[in-house]
Structures are given as structure tokens and as C-alpha cells.
Amino acid sequence: MGEVFAGRYELVDPIGRGGVGAVWRAWDHRRRRYVAAKVLQQSDAHTLLRFVREQALRIEHPHVLAPASWAADDDKVLFTMDLVSGGSLAHVIGDYGPLPPRFVCLLLDQLLSGLSTVHAEGVVHRDIKPANILMEATGKGRPHLRLSDFGISMRKGEPRLTETNYVVGTPGYFAPEQMMGAEPDFPADLFAVGLVALYLLQGQKPDSQALIEYFAAHGTPGAPQGVPEPMWQVLAGLLQPDPHARFRTATGARKALAAAVEMLPDEGAEDEPVEVFDQIGPLPAGFGPEGPEGTDGAAGALNGPQAPVQASGRTSAPQPSPQPSQQPQGAGEQPYAPHPAMSETGSFHLAPPPQQSPPPHQGVQPPAPPVPLQGSPYADGSPADFAQAATSAVPYGSPPTRAYTAQHPQAPRTAAPPAAVPQPSPVKRPGPPPKVAIPVLLVALICFAVGIWALTQA
Template sequence: MRADAYRLAGRYRLVERLGEGGAGTVWRAIDETLDRQVAVKQVRVPPGLTPPQRAAFADRAIHEARSAGRLRDPAIVMVHDVVLDGDQPWIIMDLVTGRSLDKVVKERGPLPPEEVARIGLSVLSALETAHMNGMLHHDVKPANILIDADGSAMLTDFGIAVPLYGQNGAGPTSGGGSLGYMAPERLNQQAAGSASDLWSLGAALYVAAEGRAPFERSMPAAVAAAVLLHDPPFPERAGPELGGLIMAMLAKDPVTRPPAGLVRERLSALAEPVRRRRRWWLAPVAAVAAVLVGVAGWYGVTALKGTPETGRFAAAPDPCGLVGDALAVELLGGKVLRTAPRWGMCQWKLDGAPAPRTLTVEVWAERPADDLGGPQVAERRYASERAGRVGAKGTVFRTVTGEGQDVKEVGEAAYAQTSFKLSTLKEGISHDVVLFRLSNLIGQVTLERGDVPLKDAGGGKETVLTAARTVSAALGG
């Protein structure tokens, strides 16, 4: 195609090809109606489709692009229009001048952990916005993360975003994606959820921190096998904290991956050194804003339209105070060692037992955002997390995730689920998890049991429910 000779919908004049990937070709174009530059994506239509199938594909692409166009977040490249030329879908987006993360890493090498954390926070914000609106991105990878000249990051290619909820309440198994950045459950044609996007984000952050892909292999089949069967080498350049978070995000079992709220808290703490270095120029701006608005708040300007409700919890309480050591001894069946691996998490491990047992309590408080109060934000986050776990049901290689269920007497809403990973033919590791919400607080209680016979995969359910109800009572739920 000769670009400058082609006008799409009589309005968008193609200027040059910017790039090409598995989901389609992106062009720089001129919107001659508004006299501005835009990015135009020519969606790749799968080969071999019959005319009715091509029409159905085009209809679905238009629907999904329109849904993506409703997403509003500073880290999302905005979709403006969608055009159907024959049976070929085209998506019109903002033209972003930044370089993709993969090119930045290729030129600069591995990035400092603070910078990786800052990039991760921006992309996570975009994903959380999509998930709260019932959409999955499905193709988070370094090539789709754009870094602007000021270091800010944006997530592009929402044109292949797909609904979070399938016909039966589960996430989709099809859609776009890139090998090496697709979560294990997607490679196994299992239902995808919000945790699948977070796995892909973890893989992208691995590249940013380590300078290479986590499952890098010479053959595509070997990459797929590595995603399903092997853990990547620990990203040493990321440091123990960021590296540990990335490895947790890359867990094979979606139920055991850290929820978005915990990922956000950890990345925020890791990005703090960068924020301190930049505050000198923010202080005068903040002072002027405080004078002009006349109030202080989560975002000062929200006072102009009313301050959103904070919720019952100004900050997350210490989780170690929510389950006493005596109860941990009773639940785990012996002497325990208590540790706090990070703020917002407390663990009790059975001491000296041949079969490992660990009880973990995690809590985090949601803050008001835009015109939503803290409880409303927490409600949306919880719904997104729950939907992802509903979609996680099934078998991914040696891990079986059971059907979850809503439970009572734990906060305002709670969801319990069990997963089991075989380590031998007859034994494995069992995870019983309860996710719950109370006002603007979200929490998770996990019981991990090792060397468990397959027939006893759900044997820790009552124990973890007892712990969760104790935590809820301590919080006043």
C-alpha cells in the first residue's frame, strides 16, 4: 500500500508505517478534518476466515475498540474512533511520540529498580482502570509500553482488549497476545482474568530490570514450555525487593499471584526514592494549589466538587495484630515463627514440622480516586479480583484451581478458593485463600500446606475460614 495515496473514511490520510506486530500494523496519519496527527491501527484479520466469520470478527473488533475508547487514565493511549473499511477494522488513536520500553532497554540496558517501579505503577494504573471497567488488555509487553521524554509510561494497543466476563462468568480464552508474555493459563486455553494481565506486567518489568525476557529461548515451542514448566532465573539486577515482587507476579497459579492492590503498594514503596528526588519542583506547585483551592485532600481540586468518602480505614492496620500468636499455634498445630516480610503482610510458619504450614494475612486500604470514595474504589477492586479468580478455575499443567465460593461472616464480601500444585504423583502444595472487603479495606488470608496428599487438597478450608473470620472480627466487620 502506498501510504500517502490512501485516505481512510475520506478523513485519515496515511503518512508512514510506524510498526507491525501480531495484532496489526500501526500507521502515522493526518486527521484532515481536525488537522492533527493520529495513530491508525490496521487490525490484523486472521487468515482463512469465511466471509461470515470475517464479518463477525470485524463486528467484534469494533465493539471491543469502542469499549476500550471509554477507558480514561493518564497511562492509557486514548482511542478516538473506529472505522470499518470493507471488512477491515481500523482503530484511530492518539499519536504518542515516546519510545517503546523494549527499545529503551535495548539502547540503555537494564533500568534502575526505582525507574522500573515507576513504570510499573503507570502500567498498573492503566490495567486497574481497564479491569474496573470489565476489560482485559491481553497483550501487555515491553513493545506496548511507551516511555515519554520525561520518563512517564503509557500502555498502548488497547484495541485488542477483550471483556473480563465471558458468557459463563469466566474470562476469555482467545484473543491477542505475544508468546513469552502470555500467562500460563492462556497458553493452556484456560479462562483468563485480571491476574493474567498482571502476570504479563511482571514479565515486562522483568525485561526492564534485567535486560532480557524471563523465558527467553531460541524456539517458540521452547518459550511456551518454559512459561508452563519452569521458573525464570531470579532478576538479580532488580534487587531482592523488586525481584521478589516480579517473581511472585510470575507465579504459574493465578490464585497465588499478589493482587493488584498489593502490587501497587509495593511498587509505590520502591518508587519512593525517585519521588523524593523530584519533590523540590513539586513543592511550589503544591503550595500554590493549596492557596488557590483553599483545602488539602487526596486531590485538592476534588474539594470543588465535594470530598469523596475516605472510608473506615485511613490506613491499613498492622496485620500481625489481627491474628494472635496463640490462635496461629492452634490453627497450624504447633509452635510458630511470626515474621512481617513487608508492610501490610504478616506470616506465621509452623516451626520444625516435617510438613510445612504457613498462615499469611495481607491487608491494604484503598483511597478515593477521581469522584469515587474509598469504599467504592475498594468495591470495584474487589469485584475485579473476584472475577479474575472465578476465571482461574481449571487446570494449568500441574496446578488445579477449584471452583470458589462466596462466604459469609467475613467483612462485607468475601470469596474463598483452593488451588493444588502437584510436586509428586500423589502429593503437592495446597493453597486455601479467602479474599475479603470491608469498607475501603481489602484483605487476603492464605493457608499454605506442603506435602499434602492429593485427596486432602481442600482440607485447609475450615482453618483458613476461621482465620479470616477472626481477622474480620478484629477489624470490626
């Protein structure tokens, strides 16, 4: 079995690496489902404060992947989020190259929908790029993306955690004002969305610097190759170097996109449908869709010895099972519609991802809540992360990704205990140890004091 973290999260196998820690697939013994867990690698005050900011973000939206819970164990901390198994947009481009315009419009609408909720919370993401936009493994059904990785996001007005004249983010997806050291604002995120759209339509990382220089010297250029003119009118409004000439809100960009998609030609019947594959792979030996095998649930693992967390991203977990089961397609999935319905905001109507009904309840324990279709975030550690490549054509001859391997986690069904055996009293779990809780509180108080000081200097 894997290491048990804070008496609750059993680390199964590493699935990626973020900016400040390794990302693991983990079994949540309390909620009885698989989750993604980011384990903090360093414990200096600066990194810890970023961790506190990220784990404190709570945004509920079908196209946003925000932290759900956190835990501390000795000198290590982690936070968890939904497990997303379809990889990132970089994986999709690696499989197919340039994507059909209507398919791109649907992805952009979902991205702008999630971003509008993030901005409504006063949060600027600051690192929108293909590797941070994750996909549920929906196969040939309707695609479903999730905006992830809020490690460098910040609320407007919060004190910065970086030095003056130091820019954070991913080169190639900066807005011009970010390079000039301006305060983070929502239009900078919208500029990055425009670059992501060009990446999806052309199959290669756009040359943002050349584009900015052309805009500044000659005004708005004509539509690039592979970009339909109606879509370019929207993208040009996202890519204006002057933030005041850019779309000011994600909702406004959605409305313009909804109007543009009506003028796009219908997709031909011969067009290859885009399939979003599973990218995580099968569970290691000893783990099944209902959690660790050979135990009666949480008790068997929680009472066993706990090994230290491997923060380096390596694991001694057994090799994957030789016969992985196939991920179900979901009987209720709808294929991608070339004419999506319009919502009251003038954009696409986004149906929720297909759900799998939980099995009928057996035994004396209450049924666990239904678990949505899962999928994987963490393109930072993926070899197919073409978003970080140089500005050049993406090689489309690479072999396709593996077939579906992940399984839908479901609540395990346990038999009722014998009547003669008394039920154990619930174990009261302790909170984080003082050696972790006290530094976190001190850093939070320092951040609060700096914010008060900054307000008094205004």
C-alpha cells in the first residue's frame, strides 16, 4: 500500500509535477474516492505563503479546478482537488494538431465561462496556458475542460509576493502590460486566452512578441492562416496590445464569440472527430476502483505504519496491473454538436459532464455522494507538454496516446457487521501539529499586516 498522509490521504502514484510540489493520485479514506494531491516540496516562508493563498481559493464552477481541502503531516503539507484524467490541451494538440474551428469555439466558451467566475471573485489567474487547461477524458463525447493551477494567482489589491521588476508567469503567454510590471488585472488573462485560441487553431505555440510588434506598427492584421475571419474578429479583440482596447470582461468576449460562431461554416461529415484520451494510466497493483484492495476501507490503511512522503516525485509503488480495465464511455454522453444552443447570456449552453449513477446501497452505512467523471491535470510533468516547446510546428506523427485505462471511482460497498460485534466508537482525528499550524498562522498574520500597511500608505 502507499503512504498515508495525515491519517487520511493514501498516496498511490505520482502523476505530475507542479511549480512547488509533486502531484499524486491519492485515495481519500474519508470521502472514499480518488483525488489529485499536490504535496509541497519546500517549506520556506515565501513558498508556504503561496501555498496558503492557493489552498484558500474556493471557486465552485464546472470549468474551474480549484483546491477542495488541505492537510498537514509533520513538516509537509498538501491540498487536494478533483482528479482529471484527460491531460491538458497540449495533449490534444499532440494527438491531432490544429483543431476544427467549431470545436475550438466550444473550448473557448468553456474557458471564458470559468474565467468569468474567477474574475467575479476578484482573482487574476496570471498563468493561463495550454498546460494549465485540463480535459476530462470524455472520449468522442462533448469535451469538458477545467482551468487549473492557481499557484501564482492573486486577488486584486493583494500585496505581491515578488520583488519589484520581477515578472511571474510563463514566457510566451504574457500580456504586454505584464512585461512592463503593471499591476495584475483581468485583461491580462484575456490576452492569454487569445494566445491559447491561436495555439488550438494553428497547432503550434504563437509568436506573441511578433504579434504584439505587428499590432503596434500596422494595426490589426488580417486573419492568420487557419483562422476563420469571424473568429479572428473576436481573437483580435483579445490580442490588442493596449489593454484599454481589449475586451474588458470574459463575459463580453463570450457574447462576441457566440455571435461569431453562427457565421462559421458547418463541419463536414468527413471531418475526424476529436477524441480526448485518458492520460493517467491504470492504477498500480493493490488498488482498485473502490480503493486499496485487501482492506475493509479506511481502517486497514489508517492503522498501518506510515512511511514518509516522497516529495521528489518518485515512488516505490508496485508496477501497474497487467490488465487495466477500460474506462466506460457513459451511456448518456452527447457528441459534440455543431450548432450549440444559446444561453440567456448569448453564449453556448454548456451541459454538465456525463455522470455515472452510484451503485445501489448495501449494508448499514449511508451511501457516499455520487462522484463526477474524473480526469487528470498535471501537464507540468507530462512528456507531451508541447506548450513549452519553441515556436514551431507541432509534430503530428507522434503515436496516439493509450486507450482508456482509468476507472470511475465509486463508493465501496461494505457488508453489515455481525450483530454480536460492537461498533467501534468514532476516532477523533487531531488537527495539524503545532509545528505546522503555528508557522502557517504567523505567515498569514504577516500577510495581513503587510496588506494593512499597504492600505495606509495609499
